[in-house]
Amino acid sequence: MKDIEHVTDIHAHFIYGVDDGARTLEESLELIKMATEQGVKKIIATPHTMPELTSTEIAKKLNIIKAKVREANIDCELYTGQEIFYSEKAIEYLKSGRYLTLADSKYILVEFDPGISYGYIKMATRDIIFAGFLPVFAHVERYQCLQKNHRLDTIRDMGAMFQMNYTSIDGGIFNKNTVMCKNMIKNGYISFMATDMHRVGEREPKVTKALLWISKNASKYFEELTYENADNIITRRMD
Known part of the structure; x- marks a missing residue:
């Protein structure tokens, strides 16, 4: 497999007791620990936007986790963020600080209902960018309306970027969704690969198989998919 400096994960539900992730x-x-054993060295925590969840609670629990990570000598840097389910209140909550951007950048990890209309996604993308934020679509492979008629090109040209889950390319040659995802990577549509980790035994962080495939089949995108683009968000070089 192609040598890598490290993997940076921008989509992970490891903060305990705040959503359907770690308990x-x-x-x-x-x-x-499972992620670092596969080469992940930086992770942005992205709990779902929940009615009672505050940015203060996210930061408080992340600090507790950071302290335990240091105590356990786990080599991993952790950052705040959130997976934002887009609604008419999303921009207002971002501006007020109730919702968190990725590592305090202008980028936001935004999620939609898988069956959302193309028109709604276009409107949301335009409104997010007009408000001064930059959307990264979480697990873009789930949005059926973007899977035809060069719609990915249109949304990308508007200023959005796309994240795909590593496990989405783990299927075989007869898995239509896997084939579609691999083609999206090879055609240069994806800017970030991420684990979307949730729980031990259920949506664990799994990157090794996907890294091997990317290394062999989309090597020219390998660095930017696995760490360069994500690191640039963290260091603000993409703002």
């Missing part, structure tokens, strides 16, 4: 502090640490 306990111990599970948070186990997920992080």
Whole structure:
């Protein structure tokens, strides 16, 4: 496999007790450990936007996890973020600080209903950018309306970027969704690969198989998919 400096993950639900991700502090640490054993060295925490969840609670629990990571000598840097389910209130909440951007950048990880209309996605993209934020579509492979008629090109030209889950390319040659995802990577549509990790035993961080495929079949995009673009968000070079 192509040599890598490290992997940076921009989509992960490892903060315990805030959404459908990790349930306990111990599970948070186990997920992080599992990821680092596969080469992940930086992770942006992206809990779902939940009605009672505040940015203060996210930061507080992340600091607890960071302390435990240091105690356990786990080699991993952690950053705040959120997976934002887009709604009419999303921009207002971003501006007020109730919702978090990725690593305090202008980029946001934004999620839509898989069956959302193309018109709605165009409107949301335009409104997000007009408000001064830059959208990264979480698991873009799930949005059926973007899978035809060069619609990915249109949304990308508007200023959006696309994230794909590593496990989406783990299927075989007869898996239509896997074939579609691999083609999206080879055609240069994807800017970030991410784990979208949730729980031990259920949506664990799994990157090794996908990294091998990307290394062999889309090597010219390997660095930017696995760490360069993500690191540039963290260091603000993409702002």
